[in-house]
Amino acid sequence: MPSLKDLRNRIASVKATQKITKAMQMVAAAKLRRAQQGAEAARPYAERMDIVLANLASGVAAGAGPALLSGNGRDQIHLLVVATAERGLCGGFNSSIVRLAREKVLALQAEGKTVKILCIGKKGFDQLRRQFEKQIVELIDLRSVRQLAFENADPIGKKIIGWFEAGEFDVATLFYSKFRSVILQIPTAQQLIPAQIGAGHAVSEAAYEYEPGQDEILATLLPRNISVQVFRALLENAASEQGARMSAMDSATRNAGEMIKKQTTIYNRSRQAMITKELIEIISGAEAL
């Protein structure tokens, strides 16, 4: 039976924890709004990019065109770009992305392919390192970034392209979490190289004029598209992370509330029991006289 002092301490500590989780929830909510705005603001660009690319790619025969579009003809070395958060305490956000990536790695290894991993974000790196230490080629740390800008994504895209051109890998896939709502984030795998051109876009029939040539435009557009995809993934990830943290902290706050209630009941009961006991002692003492 814990003493009254123990119970009081326990309640106080749970209350302190609740205050922290509550504050974290509110911070996440504020950050979420900003991250969501960022993700939404970036959407038009990515959508227009898709359409323009689809228009251009429709003029290129299958298997022809730049290597970024049609691949380099091999499928032996896979690069997995795993984008996760820099911080924890956001529910299953990081784990679910890592789980998806891990399954992919194991499936590829079972097929006898070589796998390389590029981690964006420390949390994914920490989790993947336990199992795939040898496969991880680099960790990109975005910890110091406050507000994601295109300048943060661009070097990553360029680095990936540089590796591709140097023949370090044949196929690149990007792992991130799509933001649907505060309670729903969908871990997603998206192929970067060879580019997957959004099918289903209405391809305009008009005869385009190109300045300079079509090939030159495609050659500058494709690398940029990689950076844009990375940027979009990072923005979606940022929104997902805050959403996941918000709901995780919300349930943590609620759990703490329940615990406080339970402990308070126990505290009050044992206090009452003690008073009753003392009263009985006094009365029986008086009667004995």
Added chain:
Amino acid sequence: MATFHFELVSPERLLFTGEVEAVVVPGIEGQFTVLKDHAPVMTVLKAGIVEIEETAAKKIRLFVRGGFADVADGGLTLLAEQAAPLEQFDSARLAAEIKNAEEDLADAKTEEAKKLAAEKLDQLNELKEAIAA
């Protein structure tokens, strides 16, 4: 005057959308003006000023850098790598970049590097003039 639909988007946000009368676009092979029913063109942009003419009286000037212009049946779309209203443009940064480019040119060893650096410097200088105008 007849109007057409124009959109200017950067990776970070949608900067302008609406009906306009004319837009002057800094294409890589020269500036051109887009009016309604322009033939479909796709071109790479160079750094410069986009002049949007909503009406004859209302003009907006924006700074863009890198990207694409896509003129299609639906109107004109500019996909700019960087874009900002001219008032927000940081001329100190541009001056620093020009200085950088000049140093690059001085340091360039191979012919090719020299050519590249010279091109970049030219572009930056042109940009400076365009902004001053």
